[in-house]
């Protein structure tokens with residue numbers, strides 16, 4: 053298929069590379085110049101990338117960035133034609149997603165929100181999970197592209213519901229990690245070796261995918277970004293915004309949001325969200341370390 057890919061960040065670049073590797077005709081655009089994808093044409097603007105494409109795939113930071121690449125100067129909107137599909141793998145506001153979808157529907161374009169989970173590792177390996185909102189017919193047409201970048205699609209309902217599910221899920225990831233980080237900090241302060249505690253966690257009902265994934269990095273104190281803390285903060289904020297609109301109270305989420313704010317103030321925005329642990333360590337006057345068993 054002819055695919056335009058807009059946004060070559062940690063996630064977008066390997067996703068676009070997997071599309072090109074699978075034999076699709078890919079054009080790419082990134083805001084900062086100098087990012088390329090083997091086998092893809094580098095476009096001069098989002099509109100240029102989208103010209104003649106059957107599908108436009110977006111993966112940029114946040115709601116404002118999606119709005120910018122769609123409707124800003126030289127935006128995708130200029131190149132939209134009847135029958136095209138826009139798929140958005142950024143994690144953004146569900147309400148804004150519905151607005152964007154309505155606007156492009158005037159041009160006969162379908163909009164499928166397609167946020168992902170699986171992090172940088174999943175993007176590189178082509179094993180992402182897609183959390184999708186849109187018409188069944190559009191999703192069916194996108195299946196070869198999902199297959200090139202991921203291992204499974206979960207349809208949550210119509211457009212916007214992929215984003216709703218994603219932010220609810222990321223809120224849980226942040227809170228599960230927070231529980232793990234607080235447990236580790238307390239154990240370390242009480243003299244229990246973190247490397248001794250982790251195998252116990254993994255053998256008990258406390259075990260979780262989040263802990264399995266993050267524990268080895270934490271024990272090696274490798275906080276380089278797989279999923280940047282600032283983006284998790286964005287997702288927590290999106291969840292709290294959506295909760296406010298829906299009149300849902302999320303007290304644990306509100307506390308976790310404050311921790312992310314303080315971690316950003318401490319200069320950890322570009323590290324992995326696992327670095328929120330460093331704030332707890334600072335408060336406790338202890339450091340969690342040790343090799344993974």
Ligand code: NA7
Pocket residue numbers: 059060061062063064082083084111112113114116117118120121141142143144279280283
């Ligand atoms: P990154 O690695 O921070 O990449 C963000 C990308 O978004 C990168 O290509 C940015 O371009 C681009 N960006 C940011 N703001 C804009 C604006 N205003 N206009 C155009 N392009 C923009 O994030 P990830 O790849 O980890 O994550 C992407 C999304 O997936 C995000 O929603 C996550 O929550 C999930 P740059 O290179 O900085 O010029």
